[in-house]
Amino acid sequence: MLQTIQHQTSIYHRREADSKLKMGSEDKVKLPVIDFPFLDLESNGSHWESVKSQVHRALVEYGCFEAVFDKVSLDLRRALFVELEELFDLPLETKRGVVSGNPYHGYLEPWNLYESMGIDDVDDSEKVENTTKILWPEGKPSFSKTLQSFMEQVSRLDQIIRKMSLESLGVEKYLEEHMKSTHYLARLIKYSAPQTNEEQVGLPEHTDKNTLTILCQNQIDGLELQTKSGEWIKCKPSSPYSFVAFSGDAFYAWTNGRVHSPHHRVMMTGNETRFSVGLFTVPKPGHMIKAPEELVTEEHPLLFKPYVHSEFMRFLQSSEGEKQALKVYSGV
Template sequence: MGSISTTKIPVLDFTNQDLIPDTPLWVSTSVEACKALEEYGCFVAVYGGAPPHLAGAAFSAAEELFCLPTETKRKNVNDKPYHGYVGQMSVIPLHEGLGIDYVTDRDHVRKFTELMWPQGNDPFCETVYSFSNAIAELDRLVVRMIFENYRVGKYYESHIGSKTYLLKFLKYSPPPEANPTPAFPMHTDKTFLSILRQNDVNGLEVKSKDGEWIALELPPNSYVVMAGDVSMGWSNDRIRSCEHRVTMSGNKKRYTLGLFSFVTGTISVPEELVDEKDYPLKYKPFDNISLIEFYATDEGRKAENTLKAYCGVW
């Protein structure tokens, strides 16, 4: 499986009440966040916007969801690849997942809830809606830092207005033996950002620029903020799309709540991020959902770099 490093991914504090736009702390944190995204494709954010009791309730909701019969969970279908139910697959036997699209909209959460529980389940609905909106606020904070750090802040509002959010409930079962076992293969997300909150079972590993695997050990109340292919394309390769995988060991189940952000409409590299000397244009304008659909094809899955294969300037 290759050597595993215990090197720490940068941990940034988002709990400080003085973290306000246009202050020195905001600027320094923005620089650190972008440096981490450029180097590792991710960082760890300690964030209090979702109080421990809300995060705990969200994990309880996840356990309740995964206890439903498989035939019920299979009702979670979506025309967009990888947005609905994934499970019972021989290539990833330890993994199971469900998704709620447009999760920051209460009506969409309610529709999903009624699909899983026709008799209704208001506590599940309210917990998921509240948790997702709390994490979406972290997404907006980080995106604002990215845009301002690269001096393209004038595009921030239109970008946020074009975003949609998918919440994925991810479950990883312990391996038949306690030995480290691949649970999900290496990949990059087709998102702008992915924000992950896990229970107390580790397993996420990210790949450094030099090819070394780094096992993440997360502090309490922390989230992994991960760059996807869309932010790599938008930033003209300044940001790295995070290569990551999941390895399971021990005898405990691992639950992860992932908020995945997507961009509607055409995505183009801002002209300010094109420099013919250091950063010549790397990508043609592209569509986020079409990128996901390309990735779902044989050609897309086999490509060494999905985004470059899809819309790279050669």
């Protein structure tokens, strides 16, 4: 049974925007936690600069952090997870109707505990409605409305994070070009309960191949991140308003390795189903990933030759299990 975000009996107290990254106790590494009080790209001032510094440090060191963003209400989060349960309860043949010409998009059938549905261009209401009609020919306005409302807010967080990243790297002049080079994929994910207390692999270790991923989880644990030193961190949200932001291989390559693209996985135990929703910022088909010349220096020599992301994804389909696929495909 779907376990939605639980009602909170106490009000979440926002951290001061200029607080330091939460790095955990001295004897145990934890994922950095960053509070985002902003809603748009026009924010500035000391708070913006402080949060920007935290974002940069987190993406350089971990390639990932927990983002506290209360602009997405708990009611909206709960409503979306209810919609996910109904989606994955649909007949397999119905779900198979959602296809995409982009590798790893569309519906991905159950594999071990994992099953997912990718919806391209989730910021395009017509395309979302077309997908909804495939799944529910009689119509289901609540699904498309809830999904789009959720993604509209989360995409603002994506844009804030990317703007902060480019500013921190001193390449903000490429911001407009960078934003226009991507589109949004919504991936709706179900992990079936393993029905055992022994850890089972829900999703194997991997890096994301896109630019940035922002993940929203229900209350069932399982997400783990590997640090640069090889230690695995359990990503347990500290707030009901939390998201997890990951930089992907495309951003790692574009920044010439200045930000980290972390390995992560999902490990499952128990008898409860896990649901998650990811907003994936993906380079548009045909777009070439090329590091700005300002980020290629003697200290930071070029790591990857320019490559077309969509062509790399097709290569990836033919090289399953290749842990260093990007390096093999485009490494200098």
